[in-house]
Amino acid sequence: MAGPDFSEIFRQEAQDLLEQLEAALLDLEQSPDDRGLIDGAFRALHTLKGSGAMFGFDRVAAFTHRFETAFDRVRKGLAPPSRDLVAVALSAKDHIRTLVDAPAAAEPAEGEAILETLRGVVEGDAPPSAAAPPDRPVPAGAAEAPGASVTWRVRFRLPRNALVTGANPLLLLDELRALGRCTVTALTDGVPPLDELDPEACHLAWDVTLTTAHPRAAIEDVFIFVLDESDLTIEPHGEPHGEPLGEPPSGRAPPVPAPSAPPAGPAADAEAGEPDRPIPGDAPAGRRDADAAGARDPRPGTSLRVQAERLDELMDRVGELVIAQARLSQLAGASSDANVKSVAEELERLAAGLRDITMGIRMVPIGSLFGRFRRLAHDLSRDLGKDLELVTSGEETELDKTMIERLADPLVHLIRNSIDHGLEDAERRRAAGKPPRGTVRLGARHSGAEVLISVADDGRGLDAARIRAKAEEQGLLAPGAEASDAELFQFLFHAGFSTAREVSAVSGRGVGMDVVKRTIEGLRGTIDVATRPGAGTEVTLRLPLTLAIIDGLLVRVGRGRYAIPLSAVEECVELTVADDLRSRGRSFLNIRGDLVPFLRLRELFATAAPPDPYQKVVIVSAGDLRVGLVVDQIIGSHQTVIKSLSKLHADVETFSGATILGDGTVALILDVVHLVEFGQAREERLKAC
Incomplete structure (x- = not known):
């Protein structure tokens, strides 16, 4: 059995992220002071970059990284979210979509031009001093010593199901190590006895002392996709300096080196690693895994992505089931066996419920x-x-x-x-x-x-x-x-x-x-x-509402049977002999004081069979207009599975489709809107005479 197509999974994921990005950018143009919109756009870019690198879309990851780097100046308050910024950011989003859907059609020169324009917009409006945004706490002394290292105390505990959902704490620690020199202490107070230990749960917590020249925002970005469910504190620790702290806090276990992981995991008193590692998209492996896990982590109440073709096939199967159920109901009606009737009624109830559920699945806001x-x-x-x-x-x-x-x-x-x-x-x-x-x-x-x-x-x-x-x-x-x-x-x-x-x-x-x-x-x-x-x-x-299955009213005109969408039916009345004679030449019925024009379907369909002695009129409506349809017999309600007419009958406006009845014969579905318009037009012509 073939495995999942990961490239297609990424494209579907990227489609959702790009829609989120576009919505955030358009809202940002109307509300430039909304911090949540800026963070939402940045989060979509960040996820897209990490997932692109993980799934092998290196061009997407590389372009998105540069896009993200420029937009990060907006997030830090160094550039205003202007209309020009939104315009060029939307162009960059379009280029990413091309890189995802049709990479061969993406012109590198066009991407470079967009990025250059974006860089000019965010840097041209930047204030002269690159101060940290006012809403982020900065330890004392940091502003007076630009570029100096600052020591932070980072303590975090992941949710118990973090390992099951794909988060890797070793890779998160590795990202912290990449920011500067750090000391890692594993906190084991939450580890249960061996006989109670769940091997799939995360029982550890970590206490990290990090000395880095990067801002607090860079530390927060490490945990961006596990932040909502984790216990995390980031506090300044000591004055800015260039050396890491010495001994860990008293009462803690001595620093232990993390197990090796590609690349090397964080260890106590590790040497400072490179702040920026030039890999495709510049997204560290830990970030890429965290991004992907966060993007695909199933949550209670979330939706399940299903291919549209499968829904169409399900709808076809339900339609066939409805036809079979109608045939069984017809056979049960001619049978004297009470058990057969009971089974037919039960199947009819179940088929109606399954139909409604399937229709609901196909309904989209x-x-x-x-x-x-x-x-x-x-x-x-x-x-x-x-x-x-x-x-x-x-x-x-x-x-x-x-x-x-x-x-x-x-x-x-x-x-x-x-x-x-x-x-x-x-x-x-x-x-x-x-x-x-x-x-x-x-x-x-x-x-x-x-x-x-x-x-x-x-x-x-x-x-x-x-x-x-x-x-x-x-x-x-x-x-x-x-x-x-x-x-x-x-x-x-x-x-x-x-x-x-x-x-x-x-x-x-x-x-x-x-x-x-x-x-x-x-x-x-x-x-x-x-x-x-x-x-x-x-x-x-x-x-x-739908093009698949409708409730219909089955009628007979001559020897032919026709279905009228039940939603368009207002009422059914009898055409008395007096009304029939009185309406010759001017086909109107008096329905509680309102004159309603009616159409004789026998004449419209050129039916040769003699009419029934007691004809019925089905009053149907379309919008504010009403018209009566004269039929020989009203058979009853029928679940109508709509089948399209062939191209040969594409110009026939009286019928909107066909359905298969329980006995295998075909009944045409009347196009109520066309018949109402036809009846109203005839009424106008008669009034003009």
Whole structure:
């Protein structure tokens, strides 16, 4: 059996770290005084450097080390976290991503240029005196004697499970030795009797006297990945000098040399080692192991990384199980054996629970998608010279992972258009009485069985007259033909349609919005556009929760059976003979005082079989619109496993897919959104007559 692909493990780990780094940098631009953001960015860089060196990504480790060295000046308060710093740091992050994903495509000269720019930013703004940051305690005399050695007392005890989780205290001690001359004392007061000793637990503690010219921060960095669960104290010990302390404190065991480890472990009264050892990435072995252990240390409540292909396969298996369960239920219904009926009911309950759990596994918070667009807005703000803010809401809204993956490109196009075409520049906004900073809002929320994702801006809004003129110019609309604003706005999604007066590097060629429409329709969703001249535009994407399994209402029309998504069904009523006769020519039903148009599916599907004497009407809705679907029989609810139609039927808009019934026959799934739009359009035509 093949072992794990460690390079792929590192790439997945690096992806998470780079996302953390990007989020911290973007937040830092808005909150430059937030110390936690600076430390978070530095911690992500530090972990990435150590893991890269450990997994053999030496170019990643070397570049990240130099990036980290420059950013360390920001962490120490020697350079301010300016907008220029964030911009070049984001470019450095992009270069690291290229080194991880496609190292052959990474240009060394480009990396050197980025690092040189980064060095210039952090050193050009550095204060003349390299004083220690004020929030770190410094022993007396250190500031008056720059570069002098200082003696520190370092005492630490690792958690009992430290050895199991991969931490190596010998390598941590080796890192301390690399900082200067040190004396190590092992504290054995926590070692239990032999018959109670757990060989996998860490029972020792250490007392280290370290004389070094490095700052306290360098000592803290040794323990950066075990700090949260360890008992650690770092205190100044004595005045600055160049010699190590003599005897250890009274009552302690005499210093003992640590067992040999590659490289040599720390020993009592060890000679001062090299402060900087030139290995790839300049990350000591102890740091690399600690980094990797800290990054992959499982914690209670953490998530488990699973390949997406396995989830897809699990979903397929659950779908087949649902189909088999439906067949068993059908057989049990025709059987008089009570045991068979009982087993069928139990299996139906278990299959429904397994379906819900599997669906829940596939659901992902949409915040994982929204986070990507913060960088897009940041870059467009710089490229277009527009001051803007991206505000997100509803990040906790969950959506099927397959849909989230396919939504990335449509949302990129919508956000670009909002920023480039929607938002005015600062001067025009001031002239219109608006704040100079524009706002783009990206939100998500649940609405019944749908998820609504909206992209809204407070810009100039859409010009319906200009859209009409462009549509007539391109032959999409007859001159003088009647068209509502909603119909005019849909022309924006035609290929090659653009009202932009100038073509920019971002948009304006009429390419992209047609991709948005095709993708959303492929997800069985719809697009709504609303605008207020001078106040902004909002584009709303209406999407189903999932593309895999839904609860459906099974109906019969003639001899054919069809499934209607149960989430879209409001109610079922009987079509009386009087209503049937009265509605001839004008198909409306009076539902508690509201006139609801209805469609006769027998006519729509050209069914030849005679109708049932008592037909039923299924009232379905999409958004605020309702329509009735006349069917011959309502069979009942059915767990519907959605199967995609073939490319031959790609243009059939009435159906969104198909499902396999318990007897092996196929039932088509009605596209409720299309049928509602079709019914409402027919109603408008009848009213105009």
